[in-house]
Amino acid sequence: MNEVLIPLWAQAVVGALVIIGALITLLGSLGLVRLKSYFERVHSPSIIATLGCWCIMHATVLFFSVMEQRLALHALLIAVFISVTVPITTIFLMRAALFRARRTGQNVPPAVSRVVSSDPADNDGNRY
Secondary structure (H helix, E strand, O other): OOOOOOOHHHHHHHHHHHHHHHHHHHHHHHHHHHOOOHHHHOHHHHHHHHHHHHHHHHHHHHHHHHHHOOOOOHHHHHHHHHHHHHHHHHHHHHHHHHHHHHHOOOOOOOOOOOOOOOOOOOOOOOOO
16 A cells, blocks of 8 residues: 655644544533533534534544545544434534423423423323
8 A cells, every 4th residue: 555645744743633633523522521410411512513523523534635646525424413313412402401391390491382381280182
């Protein structure tokens, strides 16, 4: 196999992007551990994981583009997939948690929907 030497500037940029992405992701993990309620904890890893993923994706694209001497965009697909799925998953998890909290009578904001009642005592099965 041929060894391809990567220029020093590319090594430095790739290394910096990977370290920045890893530190951002670590920061999101610390937010997950430190915050008290589920509603506070859900934001930290979802937002931060996407940002850390994009930093690492840029490092991957740069590394493989310089190494193969052509534009390598395969890592972009992974980052786009994560950027699309993480917010959607977070929204669904938050809605499920709010629904459960309302049904158990916890102190959460009232529902603005006409489909779901905010009152936990209103469990008669009527949705409208």
